[in-house]
Amino acid sequence: MTVLARLAVTLALLGYAGAAGVIAQLAGTPLPFMLGPLIAVALLVCTRAGRIIPDGYGFPQWVRIAFISIIGLMIGAQVTPALFENAPRLMLSLGALTAFVVIALGGNYLLFRRLGGYDRPTAFFSAAPGGLYESIALGEAAGADLPRLMTQQFLRIVFVVSVLPIAVSLHLGQPVGSAAGVSMAHGPVPWSALPWLLLAGIAGWLMGRALRLPAPQLTGPLAVAAALNLAGLVHLDVPTWLVNLAQVVIGTALGMRFAGIGRGMLLKGAALAGVSGAFMLVLAGVFALLLMPHMGEGFDTLLISYAPGGVTEMGLIALSLAANPAFVTMHHILRILLTVVAISALGRRLRA
Structure with missing residues (x-):
């Protein structure tokens, strides 16, 4: 394809996808500008209508990276010194995250091995409650069934991102976040602020890659915005329209990943992802209830902190629900790091 055709x-x-987001917003769907495009694009590429997309087309990764950086900047702007004041609380949370990863990994392995009938490497790396790209790379090296592994890991994120906002709404007994009219951005932001956002996003992404941070397109800009905020140098505000556009781009990129997945594999993977996702959400709820008296955070914030979705997507949900996004994102980064360490160490024994 030519550059113009791809554009x-x-x-x-x-x-x-943007039209689907507007319809989802009118329908009162939680996180409408991400879930609406995700569902609409997934339906498009999984049906005959998907033939209108030219062969060889793939959603540009640089576009996705650029808009994920915007979300990273927005989350980083929420970081305050109070987040790091209570060291014992952070240590307790790290210990609880370690236990969560071990229990989730073990429970999912039994599920995919016994109920799914997957071979050992495929079941093990599909069971990882985080580290999408790392689990796929390590699983491929261990001889896992790559299409099944990719399908299972991707559907894990889609399930959690789709179900969690609705579950929190039901728990609270009322619409929350964007469904209740809550915006994830502040009021009017001058156009003169956009060049600063661009510079901070690029600098953060380059720093994240250089330091090999997990999800560098998100965590790098997040770290830059947090550092600027903590130092009192500048507070980066992201306009509402840009946040909504970022969600549309992320939802579209997620929906495009359904392309090429066979119907049988998709149905089986979706059923297993539903059981696995429900298990991990219940587990996250148990941890949230146990930690509430000790962490000084509400049930919804702790539930989102432990729910095994993607870092970007869970950060968006936290922003939408006003659930301490910096606290939530920190937990998901730690969860991914712990998961990667666990599957790397145990994966070597599995290959042996």
Whole structure:
């Protein structure tokens, strides 16, 4: 495909996804500008209608990275000194996260091995409650069934991102976040602020790659915005329209990943992802209830902190629900690091 043709397809796809986001917002769906595009694009690429997308087209990764950086900047702007004041609380949370990863990994392995009938490497790396790219890379090296592993890991994120906002709404007995009219950004932001956002996003992404941070396109800009905020140098505000556009781009990129997945594999993977996701959400709820008296955070914040979705997506949910996004994102980064350490160490024994 030519560059112009690829650009035209991308713009058309984003226009379609953006319309789905507006419809989802009118319907009162939680996180409408991400879930609406995700569902609409997934339905498009999984049906015959997907034939309108030219062969060889893939959603541009640089576009996805750029808008994930925007979300990282927004989350980083929420970081305050109070987040690091209570060291015993952080140590307790780290210990609880370690226990969560071990229990979730073991429970999921039994599920995929016994109920799914997967071979040992595929079941083990599909069971990882985090580290999407790392689990796929390590699983491929261990001889796992790569299409099943990719499907299972991706559906884990989709399930949690789709179910969690609705579950929190039901728990509280009322619409929350964007469904209740809560915005994830502040009021009017001058156009003069956009160049600073661009510079901070690029600097953060380059720093994240250089330091090999997990999800560098998110964590790098997050760290830069947090450092600027903590030092009192500048507070980066992201306009509402840019936040909504970032969600549309992320939802579109997630939906495009359904392309090429066979119907049988998708149905089986979705059923297993539903059981696995429900197990991990219940487990996260148990940890949230146990930690509430000791952490000084509400049940919804702790539930989102332990729910095994993607870092970017869970940060968006936290922003939407006003659930201490910096606290939530810190937990998900730690969860991914712990998961990668666990599957790396145990994966060597599995290969042996």
